[in-house]
Amino acid sequence: METNLLKGKNGIIFGALDESSIAWKIALACHRAGARFTLSNAPIALRMGGIQDLAKICETEVISADATSSSDLEDLAKRSVSFLGAKIDFVLHSIGMSPNVRKKKDYRTLNTDWYLKTLDISALSFYKIIQTLDRLDLLNEWASILGISYVAAQRTFPLYADMAEAKAVLESIARSYGYHLGKAKKIRVNTLSQSPTPTRAGTGIPGFQPLFEYTEKIAPLGNATAEECALYCVFLFSDMSRKVTMQNLYHDGGFSSTGLSLDVLDKS
Numbered sequence: 001m002e003t004n005l006l007k008g009k010n011g012i013i014f015g016a017l018d019e020s021s022i023a024w025k026i027a028l029a030c031h032r033a034g035a036r037f038t039l040s041n042a043p044i045a046l047r048m049g050g051i052q053d054l055a056k057i058c059e060t061e062v063i064s065a066d067a068t069s070s071s072d073l074e075d076l077a078k079r080s081v082s083f084l085g086a087k088i089d090f091v092l093h094s095i096g097m098s099p100n101v102r103k104k105k106d107y108r109t110l111n112t113d114w115y116l117k118t119l120d121i122s123a124l125s126f127y128k129i130i131q132t133l134d135r136l137d138l139l140n141e142w143a144s145i146l147g148i149s150y151v152a153a154q155r156t157f158p159l160y161a162d163m164a165e166a167k168a169v170l171e172s173i174a175r176s177y178g179y180h181l182g183k184a185k186k187i188r189v190n191t192l193s194q195s196p197t198p199t200r201a202g203t204g205i206p207g208f209q210p211l212f213e214y215t216e217k218i219a220p221l222g223n224a225t226a227e228e229c230a231l232y233c234v235f236l237f238s239d240m241s242r243k244v245t246m247q248n249l250y251h252d253g254g255f256s257s258t259g260l261s262l263d264v265l266d267k268s
């Protein structure tokens with residue numbers, strides 16, 4: 001469906017782990033739309049996932065970086081620009097991990113050291129990535145920077161644990177950095193709030209399957225898939241969305257604006 005909307009654009013895509021990853025689908029869509037980019041993930045993820053297969057399809061390189069490490073990010077930023085031969089036009093942050101969710105900790109008994117880790121990996125990394133590219137002056141004017149969020153930033157989902165706060169911070173970073181980079185360099189920063197999606201991180205949330213079925217019934221258009229998310233990202237990275245910045249953009253089939261659906265009522 002994509003045209004050459006991203007022809008001539010160069011980017012960095014974080015977070016493709018395996019074929020189910022949202023970032024994997026976004027990378028494929030960006031490639032089809034004519035973009036060039038590097039792929040990055042944490043060193044441990046490079047050992048487990050099939051990201052090299054994705055790199056082959058997208059004719060690119062994988063550069064390892066722990067997104068919580070400023071020195072890794074500086075190395076990645078410099079190597080990306082050197083590989084691409086150009087400054088960066090778009091960045092995808094599709095990174096999330098909570099040790100508390102992994103250990104299925106109840107919200108009232110969260111391990112607070114792990115809580116800080118959740119915030120560092122899932123939210124502060126967004127700030128560090130943007131800060132690194134900004135400090136090194138490696139972003140082009142009108143670059144588009146995007147993080148993937150979830151509606152638990154606004155509403156409580158009892159089993160989402162400390163990821164809810166991580167998403168609230170992520171969205172706030174987009175607003176704050178969006179202001180500063182908009183003024184300084186005409187660069188936009190947004191978050192996209194995606195439907196529940198069956199990925200490694202998604203299905204790791206306790207109660208994922210019933211939640212997925214519930215939101216499918218609430219959203220008038222049904223849950224948005226990772227492929228559909230990828231198409232929206234192509235638009236957001238393109239020049240078609242130049243004046244969209246500092247926004248949290250729901251991509252959830254209408255879930256976030258629906259109070260009650262007839263499908264759920266019929267069930268009771």
Ligand SMILES: NC(=O)c1ccc[n+]([C@@H]2O[C@H](COP(=O)([O-])OP(=O)(O)OC[C@H]3O[C@@H](n4cnc5c(N)ncnc54)[C@H](O)[C@@H]3O)[C@@H](O)[C@H]2O)c1
Pocket residue numbers: 014015016017018020021022023041042045065066067068093094095096097121148149150193194195196197198199200201202203
């Ligand atoms: N799956 C869903 O239901 C859903 C819904 C809304 C938002 N999201 C968000 O989408 C994004 C992508 O998640 P996904 O669902 O595709 O799952 P995923 O497991 O495929 O992707 C998560 C990625 O984060 C990476 N990561 C973890 N720690 C890292 C670190 N220290 N440095 C660099 N990378 C690291 C993982 O290696 C992995 O590639 C996350 O921000 C997630 O919270 C997911």
